[in-house]
Amino acid sequence: MAVLGQLRLQADDHAEVAIPRGKAATLLLLLVGHHGRLVSTERLVLALWGEHPPRTAMASLHNHVWALRSALGKARPGAGARLRRNADGYQLDLEQAECDLIEFEQLVAEGKAAARIGDTPRVVRVLRQAVGLWRGETSHLTALASSPVSEMVRAWEHARVSAHEDCLAAELELGHHDDVVPELHTLVAEHPLRERLAGLLMRALWSGGDRAGALEVYRTTRLGLIDALGVEPGAELRDLQGRILRGEPAWGGPVVSAPPPLADTPRQLPADTADFIGRERILEGIANSLDPARGDETVRVVVISGQPGAGKTAVAVRAGHRLAERYSDGQLYADLGGGSAGPRPPEDVLADLLRALGVPDAAMPAGAEQRAAVYRSRLAGRRVLVVLDDAADLTQVRPLLPGTAGAAALVTSRRRVAALPGVTSFALGPLTRREGVLLLTKVLGTERVGAEPTAAAELVGLCGRLPLAIRVAAARLVTRPAWSLASLLAKLRDRRLLLDELTVAELDVRAGFAVSHDALGELERLVFRRFGLVSTPDLAPWALGALVDDDPGLDQALHTLLASHLLEPAAAAAERYTMHELVRVFAAENAHASEGSPEVEGTTARAVLRALFDRCRLLIEVAHRTMPPPAGWLKPVGPPPSAALPPPPSDLIALVSRNPTAWCAAECETLLEILIRGAQLGWYREALDAAERLSSFLAMKHRRREIERLYSAVARAAAGDARMSARADFGRAHAVAMGGLLVDAAAILSSCAEVFDRFDQHSALMNTLVLLSFCRMKLGNLQRAEQLVREALDLRSRAGDRQCEVRALRQLGSVLISAGDPESAVGPLRHALATAEQIGEADLEAVVLSSLAKALIALGELERADEPCRRALTLLDELDQPVGRAYVTLSHSRIAEHRGQHREAITTIEDALRVFGEFAEHRGEIEARHRLAVNRLALGETGEAVSLLRSALAQARELCMHRTAWELDRALAAALWRKP
Numbered sequence: 001m002a003v004l005g006q007l008r009l010q011a012d013d014h015a016e017v018a019i020p021r022g023k024a025a026t027l028l029l030l031l032v033g034h035h036g037r038l039v040s041t042e043r044l045v046l047a048l049w050g051e052h053p054p055r056t057a058m059a060s061l062h063n064h065v066w067a068l069r070s071a072l073g074k075a076r077p078g079a080g081a082r083l084r085r086n087a088d089g090y091q092l093d094l095e096q097a098e099c100d101l102i103e104f105e106q107l108v109a110e111g112k113a114a115a116r117i118g119d120t121p122r123v124v125r126v127l128r129q130a131v132g133l134w135r136g137e138t139s140h141l142t143a144l145a146s147s148p149v150s151e152m153v154r155a156w157e158h159a160r161v162s163a164h165e166d167c168l169a170a171e172l173e174l175g176h177h178d179d180v181v182p183e184l185h186t187l188v189a190e191h192p193l194r195e196r197l198a199g200l201l202m203r204a205l206w207s208g209g210d211r212a213g214a215l216e217v218y219r220t221t222r223l224g225l226i227d228a229l230g231v232e233p234g235a236e237l238r239d240l241q242g243r244i245l246r247g248e249p250a251w252g253g254p255v256v257s258a259p260p261p262l263a264d265t266p267r268q269l270p271a272d273t274a275d276f277i278g279r280e281r282i283l284e285g286i287a288n289s290l291d292p293a294r295g296d297e298t299v300r301v302v303v304i305s306g307q308p309g310a311g312k313t314a315v316a317v318r319a320g321h322r323l324a325e326r327y328s329d330g331q332l333y334a335d336l337g338g339g340s341a342g343p344r345p346p347e348d349v350l351a352d353l354l355r356a357l358g359v360p361d362a363a364m365p366a367g368a369e370q371r372a373a374v375y376r377s378r379l380a381g382r383r384v385l386v387v388l389d390d391a392a393d394l395t396q397v398r399p400l401l402p403g404t405a406g407a408a409a410l411v412t413s414r415r416r417v418a419a420l421p422g423v424t425s426f427a428l429g430p431l432t433r434r435e436g437v438l439l440l441t442k443v444l445g446t447e448r449v450g451a452e453p454t455a456a457a458e459l460v461g462l463c464g465r466l467p468l469a470i471r472v473a474a475a476r477l478v479t480r481p482a483w484s485l486a487s488l489l490a491k492l493r494d495r496r497l498l499l500d501e502l503t504v505a506e507l508d509v510r511a512g513f514a515v516s517h518d519a520l521g522e523l524e525r526l527v528f529r530r531f532g533l534v535s536t537p538d539l540a541p542w543a544l545g546a547l548v549d550d551d552p553g554l555d556q557a558l559h560t561l562l563a564s565h566l567l568e569p570a571a572a573a574a575e576r577y578t579m580h581e582l583v584r585v586f587a588a589e590n591a592h593a594s595e596g597s598p599e600v601e602g603t604t605a606r607a608v609l610r611a612l613f614d615r616c617r618l619l620i621e622v623a624h625r626t627m628p629p630p631a632g633w634l635k636p637v638g639p640p641p642s643a644a645l646p647p648p649p650s651d652l653i654a655l656v657s658r659n660p661t662a663w664c665a666a667e668c669e670t671l672l673e674i675l676i677r678g679a680q681l682g683w684y685r686e687a688l689d690a691a692e693r694l695s696s697f698l699a700m701k702h703r704r705r706e707i708e709r710l711y712s713a714v715a716r717a718a719a720g721d722a723r724m725s726a727r728a729d730f731g732r733a734h735a736v737a738m739g740g741l742l743v744d745a746a747a748i749l750s751s752c753a754e755v756f757d758r759f760d761q762h763s764a765l766m767n768t769l770v771l772l773s774f775c776r777m778k779l780g781n782l783q784r785a786e787q788l789v790r791e792a793l794d795l796r797s798r799a800g801d802r803q804c805e806v807r808a809l810r811q812l813g814s815v816l817i818s819a820g821d822p823e824s825a826v827g828p829l830r831h832a833l834a835t836a837e838q839i840g841e842a843d844l845e846a847v848v849l850s851s852l853a854k855a856l857i858a859l860g861e862l863e864r865a866d867e868p869c870r871r872a873l874t875l876l877d878e879l880d881q882p883v884g885r886a887y888v889t890l891s892h893s894r895i896a897e898h899r900g901q902h903r904e905a906i907t908t909i910e911d912a913l914r915v916f917g918e919f920a921e922h923r924g925e926i927e928a929r930h931r932l933a934v935n936r937l938a939l940g941e942t943g944e945a946v947s948l949l950r951s952a953l954a955q956a957r958e959l960c961m962h963r964t965a966w967e968l969d970r971a972l973a974a975a976l977w978r979k980p
Contacts, residue, residue, distance in 0.1 A: 001075075001099045003032055004134045004156070009075050017075045023048050024064040031068075031083065031092035032101060033152045040089040041880075042662045058880045065090060066911065073907075080911075085882065085918055088665055100133045101156070107133075108163050116288060120170050127167035134160055161187070165196050172200060177207040188217070192224045195237050202237075206244055214244055266356040268333035269387060272321050273314045275442035277467075278435035282426050286319045289424040290408045292326050292383055299401060300408040305416045306428030307565035307580060308512030309468030312412040313389050315428065320387050320410060327385035327408070332356055334400070338392030338413060346399040350375055353386070353400070368399060376403030385410060414516050415563045427565075430580065436460030436470050443474035448485075455485040462492045463502070464581040468509055475504045498585050513586040516564050523548070523557045528566055529594060530608055531579055532587025536673040538570035538578040542652050543670060546615040547608055550649065574666050598681060606681070613678040615648055616671055617641040617690045622653055623660035623697065628879060630699035631844050632771060632807055633734065634727055634764055636692040637685065661880065664697040672710050679717035688714050688724055691731060699734070700843075702883045702919045708735035726755035730768060737775060740922035740959040746775040762799040766792045770808045777815050778923065780963025786815045806832045806844045813851050818963075822858035829855060843884070846875040850888045857894045866895055883924070886915040890928055902935040909935070922959060926952045930968060937975055946975050 002008040007025060009017040019025055030047055031039060044061060045053050054060075069080035082093045094102055107130035114122040164187065171180050184201040191197055198221040205214040218241045222233050232238070282304075289302050304312050320331055332353055337344045347368035354364060354371060357378040365371045379386075379402045391397045391413040401409050416425065431439065437456050441449045449456045463469035473492070477483055491501045502509040520528065530547040531539065545554060558577065561567040566583055570576035579587065596603030618641050629635075647653065656663045664671070671694060679687035691710050698707045711731035718724040730752045737745035749772040756765035769792035777785035792808045799805075809832035816825035829852040836845040849872035856865035869892040876885040889912045896905040909932050916924035929952035936945035949972040956965040 001032065001094070003029060004100045004104060004160070009071060011075045017071055019071055020064070020067045023060070024067050027061075027064050028068055030152070031090060032094070032099060033156075035092055035094045035099065035102060038086070038089050038091045040662075042089075042659065044089065058877060062877050062882075062885075069911070070907070081914060085915070104130050104133045104159075104163075108159065111163070111166060115166070115170070116291070120173050123170040124167055124174065127163050127170070131160065131164050131167060161191060161194065161197075165194075165200065168200050172203055172207070175207075177204040180204055181208065188221075192221065193228060195221065195225075195234055198233075199237050199240055202240055202244070211244055215241065218244075265328075266330040266332055266384075267324075268356060269320045269324075269331050270313075270317050270333065272318055275439060276314055276318055277439040277442065278431050279311070279315050279318075279428070282315060282428070283319055283322065285424075285426060286315075286410070287322060290319075290323055290326075290385070290410065292406065292408070298405055299403065300405075301401060301411065301423045302409070303411045303413060303416075303423055303425045304428060305413050305425065305565060307466075307568075307583060308414060308516055309466045309509055309582075310428040310430070310565075311467040312414075312428055314467070316387055316389060316410050316412045320385055323385055327383045329382040329384045330356075332384060332386045333389065334387070335389050336391045336396055336400075338390040338396065338415075343392035343396055346396055347371055349388075349400060354378070372399040375400075379407045380404045381406060383407065388412070390414070414565060416565070429568075430465035431460075431467060431470070433457060433460055433465060436463070436465045439467065439470050440474055443471065444477055448477075452485040455489050459485055459489050459492065462489070462498070464583075466509070466580070466582055468507065468512065469502050469582060472502045472504050472507045472509060475507060476501070479504070495585055495588075499582070499589065502582075509582060510586060513566075513583060516566055517586070517590070520560065520564070520566075521557070523551060523553050524560050525590070526551075527554065527557045528561060529587050529590040531567070531577075532584050532589075532591045533595075533598065533605055533609060534612065534674070535677065536670045538572070538576045539670065540574065540576050540667060542615065542619070542648070543612060543674075544577070545649075546612040549611070572666070609677065609681065610683070613674055613681075613683060613686070614641060614645050616674045616678075617686060618645055618648055619652070619656050619663075619667075620671065620690045620693050622656045623664050624693035626657060626660050627696040627700070628841070628843050629803070630695050631803065631841070631847060632767060633695045633699060634692055634730060634767055635801075637689045637724070637727060639689075641686070641689075661697060661700070664694070665701070668697075668703065668706060672706055675710060676713040679714045682717070684714055684717035684721070684728075685724055688718065688728055691728070695731065700879070700881055702738065702921065704735050704738040704920065707738070708732055711735065722755050723759050723761065726752045727764065730764065730771075733771065737771065739920070740955075740961075742775045742778050743960045746772060746779070749775065762795050763801040763804065766795040766799040766801055766804045766808065769795075770804060770811050773811050773815065777811075777818055778961055778964065780961070780966065782815055782819045782963070786812070786819070789815060802835060802839050803841055803844060806836045806839075806841065806848065809835070810844075810848045810851050813855060817851070817855050817858055822855040825855045826852070826859075842875050843879055843881065846872040846879070846881075846884060846888070849875075850884075850891050853888075853891050854894075857891070857898065860898075862895050862898055866892075869895070882915050883919050883921050886912040886921070886924060886928075890924070890931060893931060897931070897935055897938075900938075902938045905935045906932060922955060923961070926955050926959075926961070926964060926968075929955075930964075930971065933971065933975070937978070942975060942978055946972065949975055 001010070007019060007029070009019050011017050019028065026048060027044065030044065041058075041061070045057050048061070049057050065083060065085070069083050072082060073080035084091050084093065097103070107126050111123050111126040111130065114120075114126060168180050168184060168187075181201070181204050184197065184204055188194075188197050188201050198217055202214040202217050205211075205217065218233070218237065221237070225231055225233055233241075286302050286304075290300050304316055306312050320333075324331060334349045334352060335344075336349060345368070350368065350371035351364055354375055355361070357375070359374065359378070365374055381404065384402070384407045386400065386402060386407065386409045388397060388400055388409060388411045391411050393413075393415065397411055397413075416427070430436075437449065437453075437460055440456055440460060459473060460470060463473055473488060477485065477488060488501070492498055499510040503511075517525065517528065526548055527544060531544070533547070534543070536543075541554070541558075544558070545551075548554060551557075558567065562569065562577075566587075567577045567579055570578040591605060595605040595608065598605045598609045600606065621640050621642055624636075671690075675687045675690050675694075678684075691714055694710075695707070697703075698710075711728045711734075715725050715728035715732060718728055729748050733745045733748040733752065736748065749768050753765060753768045753772065755761075756768055769788050773785045773788035773792065776782075776788060789808055789811045792804070793812070796805050796808075809828045813825035813829040813832065816822065816828070829848060832848045833845065833852060836848050849868040853865045853868040853872070856862075856868070869888060872888045873885060873892070876888060889908055893905040893908040893912070896902075896908065909928050913925060913928040913932070915921075916928055929948045933945040933948040933952070936942075936948065949968055953965060953968040953972060956968055
């Protein structure tokens with residue numbers, strides 16, 4: 001695939017494959033530009049249609065994706081599967097050899113790596129390859145200049161020109177000035193405002209003896225900058241002009257005498273850590289940022305920040321030792337005491353640094369400003385690395401920085417030290433699990449850790465992969481050689497005692513956290529400890545607001561907590577915050593001490609969790625109002641929370657109402673955890689009501705595991721309340737059936753039906769009988785399935801549930817089709833369709849249309865079947881229900897199959913199978929493989945058909961789908977008989 005210069009797609013045989021135009025082409029560019037990364041559906045819709053997309057945007061997006069998959073499949077068999085979908089968006093997976101953009105990025109990275117080690121010939125060779133990938137005119141990029149991908153396209157163009165500049169600069173370094181002059185003339189004409197290009201051309205002409213030409217380039221560039229931007233050229237270009245005017249040698253510069261060496265070169269770095277593990281990428285980044293060979297005109301500053309115990313000092317010391325040769329005039333080290341109650345004043349630190357630089361106490365200046373001036377003078381022109389460990393804040397750090405280029409500073413801090421000029425920041429997170437086990441092994445020895453590998457891995461996990469905590473655990477084991485790793489592990493598993501166990505001598509994980517905590521203000525401490533009350537991995541601002549009664553100072557409190565590394569930004573597209581596992585234990589300790597236990601009535605902790613639980617319910621209700629009700633689910637038990645609770649902030653309601661599906665997707669894990677916790681605390685009825693409202697989203701997105709986890713928890717909490725427990729079990733049965741475990745689902749539903757019948761819950765009973773009929777039908781008991789659905793229809797007048805009536809009529813039609821009587825099925829299905837249209841339930845209308853199409857196909861009325869299939873697909877596209885759409889697509893493929901269009905049918909079925917696989921819809925996978933096998937057999941591809949049938953048969957038997965298994969067994973026997 002080519003996107004650099006012209007948008008082209010080539011097959012393996014080099015034949016050109018047509019790419020869809022318009023928004024499909026734009027979509028392809030967006031996905032290529034984010035190759036290997038998920039792009040959310042919301043972002044794609046926004047990019048393609050702006051902030052006010054049409055109602056059919058989702059359907060159009062799916063159509064564009066289908067067209068792109070088809071084109072990719074034509075280019076390479078199976079390549080359509082590279083464009084993957086999950087519940088949140090799409091991702092295009094490409095390899096370097098398959099796309100010129102990826103190859104370009106890789107070559108540019110190789111060129112930069114070669115430049116760092118001074119391999120100039122390789123820089124030229126690699127970057128020439130990269131620039132050469134831009135073939136032909138950039139007409140498609142120009143055409144897209146005002147499109148949604150314009151920013152991405154501009155970034156590509158900028159990268160191309162920058163790579164070209166780097167390549168030409170390297171060629172000049174090799175002395176090829178005459179060779180690059182024509183090329184530079186062309187580039188300067190194309191980009192007249194790029195001062196670096198002008199400077200390269202001036203140097204090339206100057207080196208070739210054409211001083212007049214070089215000065216003319218300066219004059220032309222200056223006039224262009226003034227005319228276009230109203231600015232003079234930058235200092236570098238002006239300096240270059242001055243050197244040419246003064247007649248200095250090409251590439252030369254004024255002679256600067258080196259400062260005299262220090263009398264005693266300071267080597268103050270502490271000893272390197274013997275058991276240091278990992279952090280190689282950060283160490284490489286520090287080395288690159290502090291490389292004196294970069295020739296920057298400013299002081300290079302690197303800040304390493306992280307929570308207590310992350311190993312900031314160890315990283316800084318190791319980096320300092322690695323850089324010692326580059327900073328030959330010495331390395332200074334100062335502990336700033338930022339983690340203590342009283343950080344060291346800058347003037348005291350400066351006095352220590354000046355002594356190290358040879359200033360005697362008798363000549364020591366009196367004040368901080370005078371000491372800083374002498375300090376900067378002593379460092380001027382020298383290559384000295386200053387390591388400032390454990391900085392409190394910017395005020396403490398700024399006077400300690402060198403004043404001229406050549407020297408550099410490496411700062412560590414518990415807080416993110418922002419606003420320093422030219423600073424490069426690195427945040428230390430936990431070690432990887434592998435690195436944590438290696439650290440444990442370095443301290444305890446290979447034999448001891450190797451004897452208990454599982455315990456070692458769990459031990460590292462309980463330590464939160466924090467270096468300090470792992471060292472403490474290892475130290476405890478070192479002093480107790482008779483202990484096994486498992487014995488310490490047993491102590492650490494009790495979270496209430498975890499931090500008590502992670503202390504030995506001066507190493508104390510809790511004490512490290514306490515220092516950062518004690519520096520917080522009152523509101524920051526409140527947010528911090530209440531975060532510890534919640535078990536969710538991360539929290540959004542709306543949840544944090546509920547925990548502190550929407551205090552107006554929340555935003556500033558979050559800023560402080562983030563700066564202190566007590567909270568961290570979560571890895572999510574939206575604003576969310578998370579907390580390290582051990583920090584959360586510390587926060588929970590503080591919450592328990594200050595606010596009591598949530599399990600105890602009347603405590604502040606219980607009231608705080610109730611406020612969060614109620615906000616969760618209110619927002620779920622807001623989302624539920626604007627989402628279609630899920631077919632076949634019970635209506636919420638009620639009453640709605642808005643009837644009794646004050647509303648949340650209006651901007652929050654607007655956010656949820658604007659795109660309830662996207663909000664539910666982003667907050668799903670948080671919502672589930674809060675509802676489950678509420679049920680456990682005794683609020684199971686309210687949790688059940690919220691769960692039944694959230695089912696609009698969970699069912700639509702086929703979130704089977706989340707449904708089962710939520711309803712199972714509510715059922716356990718409601719164990720003593722037969723009606724509420726049965727409603728929760730009904731939701732759980734839905735999830736079990738979605739997973740293909742129909743025998744288990746039928747058993748749960750039978751128990752639910754008994755309870756609903758006993759308590760005269762007619763609507764609930766009717767819904768239960770319909771779902772139970774479906775299970776029995778798929779298990780092969782058609783007689784019982786028909787009996788159950790007719791019992792459900794007998795409840796119509798008492799239940800008063802029009803949606804369930806539609807589903808019951810549709811289920812009756814499905815049973816009759818399965819029984820081989822499609823003619824009798826048409827009547828109930830048309831009745832169901834009329835009712836669905838009358839009550840305006842689009843998702844019900846879609847599933848009925850699908851069943852009606854099946855009946856017509858079975859009757860051989862293919863032309864009449866095509867129209868309901870297409871209507872159903874349109875409706876499901878608008879509802880963004882990919883699994884339902886895949887089932888209808890499967891039905892639609894039968895039309896092509898009956899017409900003998902087997903290749904077309906196979907392509908359609910494979911698309912459906914891919915969706916079933918993405919959502920673990922096992923029943924759909926079985927049906928899709930069956931239909932694929934039928935079409936493969938029709939084309940004489942018996943081997944492929946046999947493999948498909950065997951796979952489908954194994955799945956059907958595993959799920960106890962007896963009738964389906966019987967049909968597949970017969971089909972397999974017939975296929976094997978045909979096989980040569």
